[in-house]
Structure formats: structure tokens, C-alpha cells
Amino acid sequence: MDEPLISAPLVFRDDGTPYSPRHDDIYHSAAGALAQARHVFLNGNGLPERWRSRTRFTVLETGFGMGVNFLATWAAWRDDAHRARTLEFVSIEKHPFSAQDLRTAHAAILDDDAIVPLADALASAWPPLEPGMHRLAFDAGALTLTLVLGDATDRLSHLAEEGIAADAIYLDGFAPARNPDMWTPGIFASLARIARDDATFATYTSAGNVKRALRESGFEYRKVRGFGGKRAMLIGKRHDCKR
Numbered sequence: 195m196d197e198p199l200i201s202a203p204l205v206f207r208d209d210g211t212p213y214s215p216r217h218d219d220i221y222h223s224a225a226g227a228l229a230q231a232r233h234v235f236l237n238g239n240g241l242p243e244r245w246r247s248r249t250r251f252t253v254l255e256t257g258f259g260m261g262v263n264f265l266a267t268w269a270a271w272r273d274d275a276h277r278a279r280t281l282e283f284v285s286i287e288k289h290p291f292s293a294q295d296l297r298t299a300h301a302a303i304l305d306d307d308a309i310v311p312l313a314d315a316l317a318s319a320w321p322p323l324e325p326g327m328h329r330l331a332f333d334a335g336a337l338t339l340t341l342v343l344g345d346a347t348d349r350l351s352h353l354a355e356e357g358i359a360a361d362a363i364y365l366d367g368f369a370p371a372r373n374p375d376m377w378t379p380g381i382f383a384s385l386a387r388i389a390r391d392d393a394t395f396a397t398y399t400s401a402g403n404v405k406r407a408l409r410e411s412g413f414e415y416r417k418v419r420g421f422g423g424k425r426a427m428l429i430g431k432r433h434d435c436k437r
């Protein structure tokens with residue numbers, strides 16, 4: 195039997211950045227949610243270029259939060275004349291917001307008019323907050339969002355059996371020191387099973403334990419310039435052969 199979900203309260207810091215009291219951390223850089231999504235997660239995974247040679251492309255994310263990375267990815271895919279025909283976005287979230295809080299958060303943080311209708315469509319399709327997989331379809335079914343509500347450790351270990359094979363991975367738990375259960379060797383071992391042979395990943399952190407877990411689970415990484423005053427972030431890919 196699944197544990198009931200505990201939703202996240204919507205709290206803002208004085209500077210307007212959404213904040214999690216549970217993890218004592220912010221949801222995105224104070225320098226901009228969409229700009230961070232584009233720099234760290236899209237550019238970090240070589241998108242949009244990497245989906246151009248594909249008919250179908252799958253993004254896997256740890257930590258859906260307010261869906262900013264999802265919305266930035268959807269907008270980039272929509273705007274790209276050479277996009278993959280179908281985009282599948284799979285994201286895991288243990289403490290989802292209510293639909294109303296999602297709308298309030300989006301109104302406060304999204305600074306791009308083109309994203310507003312997408313955010314509205316997401317909030318309108320928001321599922322009941324029950325544990326398990328919720329499949330939402332947008333753009334006449336060309337884009338699917340599989341929202342996996344529950345703990346990342348449990349859920350990730352089942353995703354490979356569900357036939358999910360990731361082309362790009364967004365690692366977006368809260369900071370490793372504040373949210374260690376999103377960055378364990380077990381999480382990376384599951385990610386390695388779900389990643390396709392040529393899968394890439396990106397994350398805003400360059401913490402030592404993340405680098406170690408990546409190395410030990412078969413990923414190679416590179417440090418590149420981070421976003422919003424962060425000196426470094428990590429991008430990389432799977433080694434050629436699965437273990």
C-alpha cells in the first residue's frame with residue numbers, strides 16, 4: 195500500500211524566490227527560474243539539438259517542483275521546427291503542490307509571456323494528489339508528461355520495468371547537503387539502468403558526493419560554468435556500455 199502524499203506548502207522568501215521549509219532550500223536560483231532551466235537543463239543536455247535526429251525523445255527528471263524545467267522544455271520543443279515528433283517528459287515528485295498553488299507560483303515566477311498558456315494548461319490538467327503514475331497529454335498527444343508521485347528511490351527502481359528509457363536526465367533535487375535522499379548511490383544506480391546508451395545528464399550542483407556517485411554508477415561528467423553566480427555545474431553522459 196502506498197503512503198499518502200504530503201503536499202508542499204507554497205512559501206516565498208523575501209526576495210520572491212519559492213522556498214521549501216521542509217528542506218530549507220529554494221526551488222530555483224534567485225537569478226531566474228526559466229533562465230536557470232534553459233542554461234542548466236536544456237543547454238546542459240545539448241537541447242534542442244539532440245532531439246532533432248529523433249522521432250521520439252524522453253526526458254527524465256528527479257524533482258518536478260513547480261514544473262519550470264518541464265515548461266521551458268515544452269516551449270523549446272514547440273518552437274523548434276526540427277523537433278522530435280514526440281516528446282515524453284517523466285518526472286518524479288514526492289511533495290507536489292496543489293493545482294491552485296501551482297498557479298500562484300507560476301504567476302509569481304514565470305517571466306516569459308509565451309510560457310503562460312503552457313503553465314495554464316499544466317495547472318488545468320493537474321492530477322489528484324495520489325501516489326503513482328499520472329499521464330498527462332498535451333499538443334494533441336505529441337507531448338506527454340508522466341508525473342510520478344512518490345519517493346524517488348522507490349519509484350525510480352520501477353521505472354525501467356515500465357519501459358522508460360531516458361535520452362536526457364535532469365537532476366534537480368534540492369541541494370545534496372539538504373536533500374541527501376535525492377542523490378544516493380541507489381538513485382544513480384537506477385538512473386544508469388533507465389538511461390539509454392547515449393543518454394546525457396545535467397545538474398546545477400558540482401558536489402563531491404554527486405561526482406562520486408555518478409562515477410561509480412557508470413556516468414562520465416564534466417564541470418562547466420554554472421548559472422546565477424554558481425562557478426560550476428555538471429554535465430555528462432553514460433559510458434558507452436552498460437554494466
Ligand SMILES: C[S@@+](CC[C@H](N)C(=O)[O-])C[C@H]1O[C@@H](n2cnc3c(N)ncnc32)[C@H](O)[C@@H]1O
Binds near residue numbers: 202262
Ligand atoms: C529544486 S526542486 C525542483 C524544481 C523543479 N525541477 C522545477 O522545475 O520547478 C526539488 C524537488 O524535489 C522534490 N523532492 C525532494 N525529495 C524528494 C524525494 N525523495 N523523492 C521525490 N522528490 C523529492 C521536492 O519536493 C522538490 O519539489
